[in-house]
Amino acid sequence: MRAEARKRAGGYLYVVDRMYDPNGDVPAHAIKGVFAVDDNGEIGQFQANPHYRPSPVERGVPWVNWLDRGMRLTMAGRIDQYVFLQLIAKAVLPVLVTPDGQLMMLTTPDAPRLTAYVGSSLVPEDARAELMYLPRLLRVLPPEVVLVVNGSAELQVQYPVADLVAALRNDGLLLANPSGGLDVGPSHWVQHSARLAELVDMPTFTAIEQALARWGKLAEVKTDRSRAVEVAITAVEVLVKGGVTDPDVLAATAVFNAIDPLYGGDRLRVTNADEEQTRVLALLRSAVSPQDPSEEDGVEVADGLVYHLYAEHLSTMPWQVRAIVLANRIADAVTPWVPADIRDHRQYELFKPLRACSVDFPAALRVQVAEHVGTDPRRMRPWKLDPEPRVSITSPAQAIERARAATGEPADPAHTEDIGLAYLVRFESDPEHVHFVHKVWETVIRDNDGPNAIDHYRAKYDLFPFEEPRQEAGRQAAAQVSVDPHERFVGSMLAGAMGDALGFAIEPHDMPTIRQDHGRVGLFVPVLRDGVAWISDDTQLMLFTLEGLIRAHVARRLKPTDNDPVPEVQHAYQRWLHTQGQPWAEVGGPYVRHLPQPDGWLIGNPGLFRQRGPGATCLSALRAFARTHRHASPQFPGNDSQGCGGVIRAAPVAVWSNDPAEVFFAAVGTAALTHGHPSGFLPAGVLAVIVHQLIRGVSLPDCVGLARDLLLRWRGHEAQLRALDAAVELAKRGPVSPEELEKTLGRGTVGAEVLAIGLYAVLATDNVRDALVLAVNHSGYSASTGIVAGNIAGARHGARAVPPEWLATLELRDVVETMAKDALAEFSPGPPNDQVWMRRYPAW
Numbered sequence: 001m002r003a004e005a006r007k008r009a010g011g012y013l014y015v016v017d018r019m020y021d022p023n024g025d026v027p028a029h030a031i032k033g034v035f036a037v038d039d040n041g042e043i044g045q046f047q048a049n050p051h052y053r054p055s056p057v058e059r060g061v062p063w064v065n066w067l068d069r070g071m072r073l074t075m076a077g078r079i080d081q082y083v084f085l086q087l088i089a090k091a092v093l094p095v096l097v098t099p100d101g102q103l104m105m106l107t108t109p110d111a112p113r114l115t116a117y118v119g120s121s122l123v124p125e126d127a128r129a130e131l132m133y134l135p136r137l138l139r140v141l142p143p144e145v146v147l148v149v150n151g152s153a154e155l156q157v158q159y160p161v162a163d164l165v166a167a168l169r170n171d172g173l174l175l176a177n178p179s180g181g182l183d184v185g186p187s188h189w190v191q192h193s194a195r196l197a198e199l200v201d202m203p204t205f206t207a208i209e210q211a212l213a214r215w216g217k218l219a220e221v222k223t224d225r226s227r228a229v230e231v232a233i234t235a236v237e238v239l240v241k242g243g244v245t246d247p248d249v250l251a252a253t254a255v256f257n258a259i260d261p262l263y264g265g266d267r268l269r270v271t272n273a274d275e276e277q278t279r280v281l282a283l284l285r286s287a288v289s290p291q292d293p294s295e296e297d298g299v300e301v302a303d304g305l306v307y308h309l310y311a312e313h314l315s316t317m318p319w320q321v322r323a324i325v326l327a328n329r330i331a332d333a334v335t336p337w338v339p340a341d342i343r344d345h346r347q348y349e350l351f352k353p354l355r356a357c358s359v360d361f362p363a364a365l366r367v368q369v370a371e372h373v374g375t376d377p378r379r380m381r382p383w384k385l386d387p388e389p390r391v392s393i394t395s396p397a398q399a400i401e402r403a404r405a406a407t408g409e410p411a412d413p414a415h416t417e418d419i420g421l422a423y424l425v426r427f428e429s430d431p432e433h434v435h436f437v438h439k440v441w442e443t444v445i446r447d448n449d450g451p452n453a454i455d456h457y458r459a460k461y462d463l464f465p466f467e468e469p470r471q472e473a474g475r476q477a478a479a480q481v482s483v484d485p486h487e488r489f490v491g492s493m494l495a496g497a498m499g500d501a502l503g504f505a506i507e508p509h510d511m512p513t514i515r516q517d518h519g520r521v522g523l524f525v526p527v528l529r530d531g532v533a534w535i536s537d538d539t540q541l542m543l544f545t546l547e548g549l550i551r552a553h554v555a556r557r558l559k560p561t562d563n564d565p566v567p568e569v570q571h572a573y574q575r576w577l578h579t580q581g582q583p584w585a586e587v588g589g590p591y592v593r594h595l596p597q598p599d600g601w602l603i604g605n606p607g608l609f610r611q612r613g614p615g616a617t618c619l620s621a622l623r624a625f626a627r628t629h630r631h632a633s634p635q636f637p638g639n640d641s642q643g644c645g646g647v648i649r650a651a652p653v654a655v656w657s658n659d660p661a662e663v664f665f666a667a668v669g670t671a672a673l674t675h676g677h678p679s680g681f682l683p684a685g686v687l688a689v690i691v692h693q694l695i696r697g698v699s700l701p702d703c704v705g706l707a708r709d710l711l712l713r714w715r716g717h718e719a720q721l722r723a724l725d726a727a728v729e730l731a732k733r734g735p736v737s738p739e740e741l742e743k744t745l746g747r748g749t750v751g752a753e754v755l756a757i758g759l760y761a762v763l764a765t766d767n768v769r770d771a772l773v774l775a776v777n778h779s780g781y782s783a784s785t786g787i788v789a790g791n792i793a794g795a796r797h798g799a800r801a802v803p804p805e806w807l808a809t810l811e812l813r814d815v816v817e818t819m820a821k822d823a824l825a826e827f828s829p830g831p832p833n834d835q836v837w838m839r840r841y842p843a844w
Contacts (some may be wrong), residue, residue, distance in 0.1 A: 001646040001699055002041075002043065004044045004484050005035070005037045005041050005042065006040075006041035007042065008037050008041075009037055009038070009039055009041040010039045011037055012034040012035065012036060012037060012038065012269070013035040013037060013346055014026075014031055014033075014034050014035060014175060015030070015031070015032040015033050015034065015035070015046075016030060016031055016032065016290070017030040017052070017054065017055045017057070018055070018057050019056065019057035019072065019075070019076045019517065020055070020057035020077065021076065021077060021078060021413070023561050024078075024394075025077050025485075026077075027677075029051055029052060029053045029297055029310060030052070030053075030055065031049050031052060032048070032049060032052050033046055033048040033049045034046070034047050034049075035045050035047075039421065039660060043537065046772070049338055055072070055075075055076070055153070055336045056072055056153030056155065057072070063151075063152060064118055064119040064121060064122060064151070064152050065118060065119050065368075067087065067088070067091060067093075067118040067119070067151075068118045068119065068151045068152050068155075070084055070087055070556075071084065071118065071149075071155050071157060072151070072153075072155065072725070073165075074157070075155060075789065076646075078220070081614075082158070082167070085159055085164065085167055086167045087158065087161060088134070088147075088149055088157070088164070089134055089135070089138065089159075089164040089167045089168050089173075090134065090135055090168065090171070090173055090213070090219040091120065091132060091134055091213075092131055092133050092213050092214045093116040093117065093132060093819050094113070094116060094120045094129035094130065094131055094132075094151065095114065095115070095116045095121070095129055095130060095131075095132045096116070096118050096123075096127055096128070096129050097128055097129060097130050097513065099128060100132070101413055101779070103271075103423075105145070107302045109413040110146070111144050111145060111146045111147070111159075111160070112142070112144065112145045112146070112307075113146045113147075113148050114141070114145055114146070114147050115148045115150065116129075116146065116147060116148065116149045116150070117129065117149065117150045117151075117153045117154075118149060118150070118794075122150060122151070122152060123448045129436070129561040132210075133184075133206075133209055133210045133211060133213050134147075134164070135168050135174055135184045135185075135213075135225050136184050136206075136209065137174050138161055138164050138165050138168065138174075139165065139168075139174055139181070139182040139184065141161045142161065143160070143161050143162035143165065143514050143806075144160070144161070144162070145160070145161045145444050146152050146159065146160050146161070146566060147160075147161060147164060148363070157598075163644060165182075169182075171219075172185050172186050172187065173185045173186060173219055175190060181294075182540045184209075184461060185237060185826060186218075186219075186228035187231060188229055188554040191226075192207070192226075192229045192230060192792075193205075195232050195233055196208060196236065199236060199237055200236070200240060200247075200250065200631055203247055204247040204251075206251055207247040207248065207251040207280070208247075208250060208251045208254045208586035209254065210251070211251035211254060211255045211280050212229070212232070212258075212533050212709070213494060214255075214256055215255045215258060215259055215269050215270055215273070215281075215567070216228075216229075216232070216255040216258035216259075216286065217258055217548050218578060222424050224448045225249055225796065227335075227593035227712070228257055228692075228713070230259060230335060230631070231328065231331045231335055232253070232254040232255065232256070232258075232328075232331070233254065234256055234330075234331035234334065234335060235253045235254065235256070235324075235327040235328045235330070235331035236250050236253050236254050236327070238327040238368055238372075239253055239327050239365065239368075240366065241364075241368050242322075242361070242362070242364050242365030242366075242368040242369075243362055243364035244323065244362075244365060246320065247398070248278075248279040248280050248283060249320045249323065249324065251280045251281050251284065252283035252287065252324050253323070253324045253327050253328065254283050254306040255284065256278075256284065256324050256325065256328045256341070256736075257328050257331075257332070259284060259288060260287070260288055260325075260328070260526060262534045265715070267635045269283050269633060270284045270288065271285060271288070275372060283320065283321055283324060284324075286317050286318075286321045287317075287321050287324045287325055288650065298528050305469075313356065313719035314357045314494050315639050319360055319362075320360065321356075322357040322361075323361065323365060325357070326358055326369065327355060328720055330368075330369075330372045333372070333550065334372065342357055347670040350803070353566060354365050362806065362844075364547070365812045366380065370833060375434065376689075378536050381709070384817065385669060393423065393437060393438075393439045393725075394439070396416035396418070396423060399416055399422075399423035399424055399425055399437040399439075400414045400416060401443060401746065401783050402437050403425040403435040403437050403444055404425075406444035407435065407444060407446065409427050409429070409430070409435075410427075410429060412419045412429050413427075413428045413429050414426060414427045414428065417429075420438050422436050422438045422439055422829075423437045423439065424436060424437075425437055427512070433446060434446070439830055440831075442463055446595075451560045458516075469611050481799070483697075483798035483800075485695045485696060485697070486824050487798040487799050487800065488563045488695040488697075488792075488795045488796075488798050488799075488819065489654070489655065489695045489795065489820060489821040489823070489824060490724055490797060490799045490817060491692050491768075491794035491798040491799035491801065491802060492654070492694075492695065492790075492791045492792075492794040492795035492820075493542070493651070493652070493788075493789065493791075493816050493817070493819065493820040494728055494789035494794055494799055494807060494816055494817060494820070495768050495772070495794025495795060495797075495799075495801075495802045496539070496542060496651055496770065496788070496790035497535055497539040497542070497787070497790070497810060497812070497813070497816045498526075498533075498768075498770045498786075498790055498802055498803075498806055498807065499758075499775060499776065499783075499785075499786030499788070499789050499790030499791075499793075500535050500542075500648075500771050500783050500784075500786050500787035500788045501526055501534060501535050501536075501539075501783075501786075501811065502523065502526055502527075502533070502537050502773075502776050502782075502786050502789070502806075503536075503781075503782030503783035503784070503786030503787070504526035504534055504535065504536040504538075504612070504613075504773070504782070504783040504786075505523070505526070505533075506523050506527070506776065506777075506782050507536075507781060507782040507783045509779075510628070510779040511738045511742075511777070511778060511779045512737070514779075515683060521771075522777035522792045523776060523777060524773050525806075526806055526809055526810075528647065528761050528809055531809065532579065532810075532811045533806070533809045533810050533811060534612065534811050535612065535810070535811045535812060536612045536613060536786060537580075537611075537613060537614040537615065538616075538648040538649065538782045538783055538787045539787065539812070539816070540576060540579070540608055540612070540643070541573070541576060541646065541648065541649040542649045542651065542787065543608070543749060543812075543816065544572040544573060544575060544576040544602065544649075545569055545572065545573075545650070545652045545653070547567035547570070547572050547600065547602045547819065547822055547841070548565065548568045548570075548571060548572030548573070548651035548657055548670075548819070548842045549565050549569065549573075549652055549655060549823070550822060550823055550826045550827075551572070551600070551842065551843050552564075552567075552568035552569065552656075553565075553656075553827060553831075553840045553844040554826065554831075554838070554841050554842075555568060555844075556841035557831065558843060564666075564669070565656055565666055565669075565670070566631060566633075566666070566673065567631065568668060568843075569670045569673070570625065570631055571591055572623060573599040573618075573622055573674070574587055574588055574589055574591060574598075574625070574626065575600070575602075576608075576622075577619070577622045577623070577626075577798060578598055578603070579603070579608050579609045580614050580619070581611060584596075584597055586626065587622065587623065587626045588626065589625055589626040589629050590629045591628075591656060600840065600841060600842060601840040601841070602815075602819070605812070605815055606813065607811065607812050608812070608815075615643065615645045617639065617641045617643050617674060617675065618645045618674045620639075620673075621639060621641075621673065622673075622674065624632060624638055625638075625673070626712075628797045631673060632672055632673050632674070632676060633669060633672050633673075634668060634669070634672045634676075634678070634681055634714075637672065637676025637677070638673075638674070638676050639676045640673075640676050640677050641674070641675045641676060641677055641680050642675070642677040642679040642750040642751060642752070643675055643679075643680055643749075643750060643751060644748060644749075644750065644751045644753075644781060645671075645674055645675055645679050646670075646671025646674060646675040646681050646683065646684045646689055646751055646783045647671065647680075647683035647684045647751045647754055647755050647784075647788060648683075648784050648788060649670070649671075649689045649755065649789050650667045650670065650671055650683075650684035650685070650687045651687055651688060651691045651788075651791035651792075651795075652770075653666050653667040653670060653684070653692075654688050654689075654691040654692035654795075654824070655823050655824075660693065660706060660707075660710065661710055662691050663685075663687060663688050663689055663692045664685035664686075664689050664707070664710045664711075665685070666688070667684040667685045667687070667688035668681045668682060668684055668685040668687075668714070670684065671683075671684035671685075671751075672791060674752065674829075676712065677716075678715065678716025678717065678719070678720070679716070679719045679720060679750050679751055679752045680750070680751045681751075682714055682716065682717055682720045682751075682752075683720055683743070683751040683752050683754065683755040684751070685707075685710065685711065685714070686708075686710075686711055686720065686724065686755060687707075687755055687758075687788060687791065687792070688706045689703070689706060689710055689793065690705040690707050690759070690795075691791055691795045693706060694792065694796050695795050695796035700763060700792075700796055701728075701763075704724070704728060704734060704759070704763075705811075706744075707724075708721070708724060711724070720749075720751075720752040720755070722752075723732055723745065723752040723753060723756035724755070724756060724759070725748075725761045726744060726745055726756060727745060727755075727756040727757070727760040728759075728760075728763065729757075729765065730744050730760050730764070731760050731763030731764040733831055734764050735764050735765065735770070735774050736764075738777050738778045738779070741757065741760070741778050742778050742779060742780065745760060746780070747778060747779055747780025747781065748778070748780040748781035748782075748784055748785045749780060749781065753780075754781060754784045754785050754788055755788055757778070757780075757785040757786075758775055758785050758786075758787075758788030758789035758790075758791070758792060759788070759792060760774075761774040761775035761785070761789040761793075762775075762789055762792045762793045762796060765793075766795045767793075767797065768790070768794060768797050768802050768803070769803050769806075770803045771789050771790075771792075771793040772786055772789055772790055772793065774789075775788070775789030775790075776789075789821075812824045822840075822841070
C-alpha cells in the first residue's frame with residue numbers, strides 16, 4: 001500500500017470489494033472506501049463509502065452451482081454480459097408457475113416479467129416452480145417479456161426475451177421452420193426429436209430433452225453430437241419397446257452415453273453435479289459406478305469403476321439402472337452408421353457377463369434383450385475359466401469329460417473332432433448340438449448358448465489363429481506372399497524401435513544442423529555408437545507396455561471379468577521407472593507389498609537399465625503414483641500434459657482385443673497414466689486402432705477413417721482431429737521439405753503433432769525406409785515421430801520390409817522381437833500355460 005500511495009501522492013487509494021478486479025471497471029457500490037494520500041505520499045485516514053454493498057464473496061455466501069458462479073463473475077465484470085446471456089438462454093431453470101401449472105407472469109409498467117432461479121434450492125418455500133428448458137420456453141413467449149433470473153446473495157439479472165431468442169438463433173439453438181415459427185435446435189436435434197416424439201408422451205419427451213440439455217451437451221452445436229443423439233434415441237426405443245414408461249429412466253437412458261467413459265463421455269458431469277438431487281441424476285450416478293474415494297490400508301483409492309462389463313457393479317443395482325446400461329450397449333451395436341464388422345464386435349459384448357444383468361427384467365424387456373443378444377437371459381449358462389492354470393486338454397477322452405463336467409450331460413457315448421484350437425464334442429443323446437472345448441483354457445461353449453455362440457467366442461479371442469490363412473485356388477502368385485497378421489505385428493514393433501533409433505541420434509538438433517552433419521537431404525542411415533544404433537526411452541516404454549498387456553491377458557485368462565489392462569500396465573511402468581536408477585522400494589508403490597523386487601522376464605535384461613533421456617512428465621507422473629497409489633485416468637488426470645509420452649508407447653495395445661473401440665479405450669487409459677490432457681492421451685487411441693486394423697490387412701486410409709470415427713466420441717478431440725486431417729491432406733502432396741512439414745504439422749512437441757507427422761510420413765511413402773527417413777528429418781522430436789511412423793509402417797508392410805542392414809545394428813533387437821513373438825503366443829487361441837511361462841509373465 002505504501003508503494004501504491006507514493007505513486008498516488010495528492011490523490012486517493014481505493015479499497016475495492018474482493019469480488020471485483022481493482023484494475024477493471026468497478027461500480028461505485030463495490031468500493032469499500034478510500035485512503036487520502038498527502039503530497040508526500042503518506043497514507044491518511046480511511047473514509048468509508050456509505051453506499052458500499054458487500055458482495056457474496058465478502059459475505060462468504062457460497063455459490064449454488066456453475067450458473068450462480070457465472071452470475072457473480074458477470075456482476076464483477078470478469079465475464080462478458082453477452083456470454084452469460086448465452087449461458088442463461090440455453091439452461092434448464094426452475095421457473096415460477098401458478099398452482100394450476102401456468103406461467104406466473106407479473107405485470108409491471110415497463111413490461112411483463114417472468115421469474116426464474118439458477119437453482120431449485122433458491123425458490124421460496126411458499127412458491128411453486130417447474131424445471132424448464134429455456135429454448136423451448138422462450139420460442140413461444142412474446143418478445144417484450146423480461147426474464148428475471150435470481151441467484152444467491154440477492155443477485156439478479158434481467159434479460160428481454162427478444163435478446164435471449166436472438167442469442168439462441170445466433171447459436172443455432174432456435175431454427176426457423178417453414179411455417180414461420182421456431183424449432184428447438186440444433187439441427188440434428190430437430191431431426192431426432194421428431195423421432196423421439198413418436199416414441200413417448202410429452203411429459204417424457206420434456207424430461208428427456210431437459211436431461212440431454214443439462215448433462216448431454218445438447219446445446220453444443222457440433223456435428224459429432226448428432227451420432228451421440230442418434231444412439232441415445234435408439235437406446236430409449238429399446239426400453240420403450242420393452243414396456244418401460246418411467247420418464248426418469250428413459251431420460252437417464254438418453255443421456256447415459258454422454259457421461260459414460262466407454263463412449264468418451266464425461267463422468268464428472270454427473271458425479272460432481274452441484275444441482276438439486278433429481279432422480280435422473282441419481283440413476284446416472286448409479287449407472288457409472290460413482291463411488292467416492294475411500295481409505296484402504298491408509299491409502300486413498302478410487303473404488304471400482306467398471307467401464308466395460310459393468311457386471312460386478314450393476315449386479316447390486318436396481319433393474320432400472322441395469323436397463324439403462326444394457327439399452328445403450330444394444331444401441332451402440334445396432335446403430336446403422338457403424339460399419340458391419342465393428343457392429344459384430346460390439347454385439348459380441350452383449351454376450352459377456354453384462355447380459356446376465358437382464359435376468360430379472362420385466363418380460364417384455366427380456367424379449368427385447370433376447371432379440372438383440374440372441375437368447376433369453378434366463379436360459380444362459382455362464383462360463384468361467386479355472387482359477388489356476390492346469391495342464392492342457394490333450395486327448396479326446398479329456399475333452400469329453402470336461403464337456404460332461406461343465407454341462408451336466410449324461411455319461412453316454414460321445415464323438416470328438418480335433419480342430420486345432422479345441423475339440424468339438426457331440427453326445428449321442430443330443431447329436432444336433434456341439435460343445436466347443438478349448439484345449440488350453442478348458443472353456444466349454446455350446447452352440448445352443450445362442451446363435452453363433454462358438455463363432456462369437458472365437459471372434460473375440462482368436463486374435464492370431466494357429467494356422468496360416470488358407471489360400472484360395474486360382475490366386476495370383478503375389479497373393480501367395482501376402483503379409484500375415486503375425487509378421488505385421490512383429491514388423492510394427494521392430495520398425496517402431498528402428499524409427500526411434502534413427503531419430504534419437506538427431507533429436508536434439510534443428511534441421512540446419514542435421515544437414516550440416518549428414519548432408520543436404522538430412523539423415524538417411526542409422527547413426528552407430530560402438531557399432532549399435534541406440535534406442536531411446538520411447539522403445540523402452542513400448543516394451544514395458546507390451547509386457548504389461550501380456551501379463552494383463554494372463555490375468556484375464558484366470559479371471560475373465562478382469563478386462564482392464566491399465567493396472568498391469570501401470571505396474572510395468574513402475575518397473576521401467578526402477579530401471580532408471582530408482583530404488584524399487586521407493587517407486588514400486590503398492591506392488592512393493594507383494595514382492596521385495598520387481599518380477600518377470602523383461603526386467604532381467606540389463607540393456608533396459610540404460611538411461612536414454614527419459615521424459616520429465618513420465619518420471620513425475622510415475623513417482624506420483626508411487627506416493628499416492630492412485631491411477632491417473634482421463635476422468636481423474638494426474639496432470640495437464642499434452643506431451644507425446646503417451647502415444648509413443650501405444651502401438652502394442654493393438655493386440656488387446658478384436659474390438660477396435662475396446663483397443664482405443666485401453667490405449668487411452670494407458671496413456672492417461674502419465675499424460676492428462678486429451679491431446680496427450682487421445683493420440684494413443686488413434687495410433688493403437690490404426691495398428692490394430694493394419695495387422696488385420698485393412699487399407700491405411702480405411703484404418704484412419706475408423707480411428708477418426710472413434711476419436712469423435714471423446715471430449716477434447718478437436719486438436720487431434722485437426723492434426724489428423726492435416727496429416728491426411730499433406731500426404732496427398734507426397735513427401736515435402738522438412739520446413740513445409742514443420743509449418744503444416746508442427747515439430748512434434750505435443751502428442752497430436754507426433755501422431756500427425758508419423759502418419760503423414762507413412763501415407764506419403766510406399767516403403768518402411770522412406771517413411772522413417774521422412775518422419776525423423778525435422779527440427780523437433782525425431783525419436784518420437786520415428787517410433788510412431790515405424791509402428792504404422794511396420795504394420796502396413798510387415799517385418800520383412802524393414803531394412804535388414806538397419807535391423808542388424810538395432811540395440812535390443814532380440815528383446816523387441818522376442819517380446820513381439822511372446823505377445824503373439826499369449827494372444828493366440830492357445831497361449832502357453834506352463835509354469836515357465838507363468839514365471840516369465842506372472843499375473844497376481
